[in-house]
Amino acid sequence: MKALNIIVLLAGLFAAVNSYAAGTVLMEKHGAAWPQSQNGYATKYQCMKCHGDYKNLAQKTKDFSPNPHYSHMGEVNCVECHKPNQAKPDLMCNSCHKFEIKGSVQSKY
Numbered sequence: 001m002k003a004l005n006i007i008v009l010l011a012g013l014f015a016a017v018n019s020y021a022a023g024t025v026l027m028e029k030h031g032a033a034w035p036q037s038q039n040g041y042a043t044k045y046q047c048m049k050c051h052g053d054y055k056n057l058a059q060k061t062k063d064f065s066p067n068p069h070y071s072h073m074g075e076v077n078c079v080e081c082h083k084p085n086q087a088k089p090d091l092m093c094n095s096c097h098k099f100e101i102k103g104s105v106q107s108k109y
Helices: 002-018 026-033 044-051 054-060
Strands: none
Touching: none
């Protein structure tokens, strides 16, 4: 069973890398690797299994201004910005601020 889970995860990651085209929604990018919880929402702990912790993510987005993974809001759930049915993040910061993120990711997630 563990080998099957690894195969499904790898297939999902392969699909995510190969479907990184603009316009592809997050859930499609992840494919079978999309984390599921009991209520249907992914938690940050599920995301961190593949993407790493906030310190790691902040390092990958260190050239962003502002850095969305280094925030006074702390380590919020990823789906607060990364909606499964959207291709690009919808910053929760912008409920108070009006940020336009500029910069490049150091490496793909």
